[in-house]
Amino acid sequence: MRRHTISLIVENKFGVLARIAGLFSGRGFNIDSISVGESVEPGTARMTIVTQGDEIIIEQIMKQLNRLINIIRVVDLTDDSFINRELALIKVNASAGTRPEIVQIAEIFRAKIVDISQKTLTIEATGNEDKIDAVIGMLRPFGLKEIARTGRVALSREYRGKDQPRQPAPAAPVWERERLNIAADPA
Amino acid sequence: MELTGAEIVAECLLREKVDLVFGLPGGVVIPLYDVLRRTPKIRHILVRHEQGAAHMADGYARATGKPGVCIVSSGPGATNTVTGIATAYMDSIPMVIFTGQVPVHLIGNDAFQEADIVGITRPITKHNYLVKEAGEIADAIAEAFYIATTGRPGPVLIDLPKDVQVMKAKFEYPERPHVRGYRPTYEGHPGQIKKAVEMIVASKRPVIYVGGGAILSGAADEVRDLAYRARAPVTTTLMGLGAFPETDSLSLKMLGMHGTWYANTAVMQCDLLIAIGARFDDRVTGKLSDFSLQSKKIHIVIDPADIGKNVQVDLPIVGDVKRVLQQLNPLITKPLGTDEWLQQIEVWKREHPLTYESTASCHEEGLDGGSDGTAPPSHIPLRAQYVIQKIGEMTHGDAIVVTDVGQHQMWAAQWYGFTKPRSMITSGGLGTMGFGLPAAIGVAFAVKDRPIVVISGDGSIQMNIQEMATAVGCRLPIKIALLNNGYLGMVRQWQDLFYGKRFSEVDLRESNPDFVKLAEAFGAVGLRVFKDEDVEEAFAEAMKVTDRPVLIDFVIGEEDNVFPMIPAGAAAHEMRES
Ligand SMILES: Cc1ncc(C[n+]2csc(CCOP(=O)(O)OP(=O)(O)O)c2C)c(N)n1
Numbered sequence: 001m002r003r004h005t006i007s008l009i010v011e012n013k014f015g016v017l018a019r020i021a022g023l024f025s026g027r028g029f030n031i032d033s034i035s036v037g038e039s040v041e042p043g044t045a046r047m048t049i050v051t052q053g054d055e056i057i058i059e060q061i062m063k064q065l066n067r068l069i070n071i072i073r074v075v076d077l078t079d080d081s082f083i084n085r086e087l088a089l090i091k092v093n094a095s096a097g098t099r100p101e102i103v104q105i106a107e108i109f110r111a112k113i114v115d116i117s118q119k120t121l122t123i124e125a126t127g128n129e130d131k132i133d134a135v136i137g138m139l140r141p142f143g144l145k146e147i148a149r150t151g152r153v154a155l156s157r158e159y160r161g162k163d164q165p166r167q168p169a170p171a172a173p174v175w176e177r178e179r180l181n182i183a184a185d186p187a
Numbered sequence: 188m189e190l191t192g193a194e195i196v197a198e199c200l201l202r203e204k205v206d207l208v209f210g211l212p213g214g215v216v217i218p219l220y221d222v223l224r225r226t227p228k229i230r231h232i233l234v235r236h237e238q239g240a241a242h243m244a245d246g247y248a249r250a251t252g253k254p255g256v257c258i259v260s261s262g263p264g265a266t267n268t269v270t271g272i273a274t275a276y277m278d279s280i281p282m283v284i285f286t287g288q289v290p291v292h293l294i295g296n297d298a299f300q301e302a303d304i305v306g307i308t309r310p311i312t313k314h315n316y317l318v319k320e321a322g323e324i325a326d327a328i329a330e331a332f333y334i335a336t337t338g339r340p341g342p343v344l345i346d347l348p349k350d351v352q353v354m355k356a357k358f359e360y361p362e363r364p365h366v367r368g369y370r371p372t373y374e375g376h377p378g379q380i381k382k383a384v385e386m387i388v389a390s391k392r393p394v395i396y397v398g399g400g401a402i403l404s405g406a407a408d409e410v411r412d413l414a415y416r417a418r419a420p421v422t423t424t425l426m427g428l429g430a431f432p433e434t435d436s437l438s439l440k441m442l443g444m445h446g447t448w449y450a451n452t453a454v455m456q457c458d459l460l461i462a463i464g465a466r467f468d469d470r471v472t473g474k475l476s477d478f479s480l481q482s483k484k485i486h487i488v489i490d491p492a493d494i495g496k497n498v499q500v501d502l503p504i505v506g507d508v509k510r511v512l513q514q515l516n517p518l519i520t521k522p523l524g525t526d527e528w529l530q531q532i533e534v535w536k537r538e539h540p541l542t543y544e545s546t547a548s549c550h551e552e553g554l555d556g557g558s559d560g561t562a563p564p565s566h567i568p569l570r571a572q573y574v575i576q577k578i579g580e581m582t583h584g585d586a587i588v589v590t591d592v593g594q595h596q597m598w599a600a601q602w603y604g605f606t607k608p609r610s611m612i613t614s615g616g617l618g619t620m621g622f623g624l625p626a627a628i629g630v631a632f633a634v635k636d637r638p639i640v641v642i643s644g645d646g647s648i649q650m651n652i653q654e655m656a657t658a659v660g661c662r663l664p665i666k667i668a669l670l671n672n673g674y675l676g677m678v679r680q681w682q683d684l685f686y687g688k689r690f691s692e693v694d695l696r697e698s699n700p701d702f703v704k705l706a707e708a709f710g711a712v713g714l715r716v717f718k719d720e721d722v723e724e725a726f727a728e729a730m731k732v733t734d735r736p737v738l739i740d741f742v743i744g745e746e747d748n749v750f751p752m753i754p755a756g757a758a759a760h761e762m763r764e765s
């Protein structure tokens with residue numbers, strides 16, 4: 001079982017999200033997180049799905065997603081280099097006494113204070129899940145009031161440093177080969 | 188040209204060359220029915236229950252390869268089609284279903300007869316649409332027919348709110364629908380095909396395993412060509428029956444749970460398994476960890492998601508099986524050394540034929556119905572197998588057999604003797620009791636020159652018996668061979684074999700209707716047969732009736748079981764022959 005980050009370009013049509021969610025629940029696949037937003041091309045959206053499973057399950061997930069008519073492209077980013085971020089809004093108890101310490105924690109994580117009241121501070125943090133987990137962990141002792149997390153968004157990385165030239169395109173994964181009908185090795 | 192939404196629907200159907208639809212109206216589809224009334228080129232068949240309409244469209248599609256179309260109302264009309272849609276989906280049958288919907292402004296209000304049919308059918312359609320403007324209808328319909336009939340076929344549903352049917356819009360039919368996220372693969376990859384040829388040529392013990400995909404793609408000739416070139420025996424799944432003639436010496440008949448001993452044994456012992464348009468369903472493979480362990484596997488199939496789903500294969504080829512075989516077959520030119528294997532199979536066929544005991548003499552497949560001179564053991568009642576074998580003989584294997592689900596279905600698969608594609612019409616994937624009669628009605632509108640024989644059970648027939656009225660109304664000469672064992676026989680069989688004969692809620696004997704009178708009440712002909720020696724005469728009489736359905740109530744033994752049988756979850760070597 002490994003976590004996989006799957007990126008989809010979908011037609012932004014009525015019911016697409018329900019189709020995808022239904023596919024996962026109907027076939028017993030896990031969803032850790034799912035996020036959706038408009039993509040570059042009008043009428044399309046990018047979805048990022050974080051899921052878990054062994055090779056065979058992930059292969060089935062990719063293939064079943066590909067069967068959905070409204071899905072234009074499916075990519076498993078996991079084995080390639082990719083950037084991923086999550087955003088969290090964290091509302092934490094704060095008194096005059098604890099406020100400075102909370103502000104300091106936020107600064108260390110390069111998080112922002114986005115709202116303040118007599119009794120609370122609301123912090124906006126972005127980063128990968130580990131970082132968000134750490135921010136939340138550090139704030140927990142003050143008393144968490146509410147949390148909203150977006151789930152992961154991700155894109156594959158274009159630029160690689162000189163010492164890390166882009167690998168020759170990795171051999172297409174099995175499912176992709178089958179879908180595109182590419183032979184395992186050129187014959 | 189400005190047309191109303193309903194007129195646009197009719198125009199689109201004409202463009203798609205639809206001349207027959209099955210349906211039943213209701214409040215929200217009256218605008219559409221109003222237009223149908225003045226569209227004589229589209230014949231509408233009024234059913235008695237919307238499930239019937241869906242199965243009819245399905246049966247029509249299975250017999251012809253053309254998409255079946257049905258039209259129903261919103262709410263209960265739409266939900267009544269659900270079983271029919273799921274049945275078609277599981278067997279990859281092209282269908283387009285039109286459901287009425289409440290007016291757009293009422294959607295989501297729990298309006299009268301509102302049901303979220305698009306939501307309900309999402310997992311059982313290939314795709315579906317809720318059309319919210321008349322201007323979107325033509326595109327949706329063009330896409331629906333395109334999606335339903337291409338790639339791996341399947342049902343597509345279009346939900347049409349009442350106000351959209353009345354709204355006016357400009358009508359323009361898209362020449363070729365463009366669906367970005369949908370690009371089926373038809374051509375096989377040449378490199379993969381070359382490798383397949385190498386594997387076939389190297390094989391000493393090949394088996395070709397053919398599924399419903401070969402029928403859908405019209406690949407029977409190519410399958411036969413491959414079998415002859417490779418000199419490989421062929422077994423088919425329930426859905427693949429007819430894709431290879433069972434009269435051919437290379438035929439192993441059906442494999443799987445109720446397949447022949449020799450087909451399952453050959454699959455177990457082969458060194459190469461060539462799966463064509465099949466999906467390694469659990470009714471075929473039995474216990475996966477013991478399935479065909481000695482073989483390398485080639486899997487030719489149009490849907491990549493079927494590859495590696497149940498069984499890991501050595502060589503996948505994604506494509507339309509007809510095209511792939513057309514690419515592959517000519518490359519097999521060397522004579523292949525499978526003689527020993529074929530001899531072995533001949534021995535198996537002789538030693539383990541399909542058998543049954545009967546008061547008549549057709550104990551074994553291959554023997555004809557003549558008397559063998561021995562006195563019939565009088566305690567043995569009429570046997571289903573005999574009835575089916577006799578029907579096979581009397582129709583020269585030329586009938587279109589439509590079945591329900593249960594023991595009678597398996598006996599039909601084992602004993603009819605299929606030689607042509609699109610001749611066995613049965614709900615394989617979903618196993619829907621009640622499919623047979625309405626599906627046969629759909630077939631009867633498409634096929635006029637071959638007998639249409641429903642093989643049904645006393646449980647199944649009652650699940651859509653109301654469609655007898657449709658068949659009588661349309662004067663369809665369907666023959667219904669009712670194998671009446673007084674039980675939900677297949678469930679009784681499982682309780683008999685695996686639950687210590689603890690029969691629970693399977694006995695229909697006390698409450699079954701008099702099926703002959705029932706047929707007559709509908710205006711059909713009813714006949715009853717108790718004895719082997721009366722089968723022939725009754726069926727001959729039924730064949731003479733050309734203007735209405737005939738139901739023959741074959742009163743068969745109550746406690747007969749279907750064999751061979753591989754118990755669910757067991758391996759082929761655990762097969763029981765009796
Ligand atoms: C709609 C539906 N309900 C239940 C079942 C489960 N089931 C499978 S076979 C069977 C018995 C069928 O009885 P009958 O039609 O008399 O056929 P027989 O097995 O007796 O030949 C049942 C209940 C089913 N396949 N379909």
Ligand SMILES: [Mg+2]
Nearest residue numbers: 644645674676
């Ligand atoms: Mg029965």
